[in-house]
Amino acid sequence: MTRLLLIGPPGAGKGTQAARLAEIYGIPAISTGDIFRSNVKNGTELGTKAKAFMDAGDNVPDSLTNALIRDRLEEDDAQDGFLLDGYPRTTDQVRELDSFLASHGAALDAVVELEADPEVVISRLRKRALEQGRSDDTEAVVRHRLEVYSEQTAPLINVYASRDVLVTIDALGEIDAVTARITEALVERGISSADVTSR
Numbered sequence: 001m002t003r004l005l006l007i008g009p010p011g012a013g014k015g016t017q018a019a020r021l022a023e024i025y026g027i028p029a030i031s032t033g034d035i036f037r038s039n040v041k042n043g044t045e046l047g048t049k050a051k052a053f054m055d056a057g058d059n060v061p062d063s064l065t066n067a068l069i070r071d072r073l074e075e076d077d078a079q080d081g082f083l084l085d086g087y088p089r090t091t092d093q094v095r096e097l098d099s100f101l102a103s104h105g106a107a108l109d110a111v112v113e114l115e116a117d118p119e120v121v122i123s124r125l126r127k128r129a130l131e132q133g134r135s136d137d138t139e140a141v142v143r144h145r146l147e148v149y150s151e152q153t154a155p156l157i158n159v160y161a162s163r164d165v166l167v168t169i170d171a172l173g174e175i176d177a178v179t180a181r182i183t184e185a186l187v188e189r190g191i192s193s194a195d196v197t198s199r
């Protein structure tokens with residue numbers, strides 16, 4: 001049973017690493033950004049409410065996000081652990097997640113911070129904009145998302161550091177190398193992959 005958070009600025013590679021870590025640890029990767037994007041695509045009420053915030057690079061209001069993640073974490077596949085990517089993003093969301101976990105007698109095993117230089121993430125996102133055409137990857141919106149990250153999300157790093165669950169990883173370099181850095185740092189904290197624990 002492994003419960004992990006992945007935290008870091010847009011463009012640090014959270015989505016890429018989340019998919020790999022989910023496989024390695026045998027847990028679902030839960031990305032609030034992906035859930036919002038699929039709601040926008042399917043034209044749901046939630047998607048309609050979230051779209052303007054997303055396109056502007058602002059956080060979707062906590063009231064919408066907290067309800068969504070509660071429902072997702074109640075699903076069967078999340079009962080034996082999960083990897084959260086892009087949530088929590090605000091101190092209010094931390095409080096919400098804390099109370100959810102406490103009410104289930106659970107706690108986070110580690111919070112993985114992907115650390116990356118802002119100029120590097122801007123150039124990565126420029127590339128992603130060309131490849132994926134995300135409406136929030138334009139230069140101006142990217143810069144705003146980085147500001148939102150510094151103001152609202154970066155303070156969470158100290159919160160988790162003070163709880164002694166923070167693992168900070170250099171997010172630059174080859175994808176495989178970054179994954180290896182994460183898994184090695186987690187082994188040091190006594191967190192092993194699904195394969196190792198089931199043997």
Ligand code: AMP
Pocket residue numbers: 010032033034036053054055057058059060061062065085086087088089093136145
């Ligand atoms: P991401 O895919 O994590 O970069 O998220 C894309 C966009 O979805 C963000 O810029 C926000 O508008 C919205 N979003 C994703 N996760 C959250 C969250 N935890 N709280 C508020 N807004 C979020």
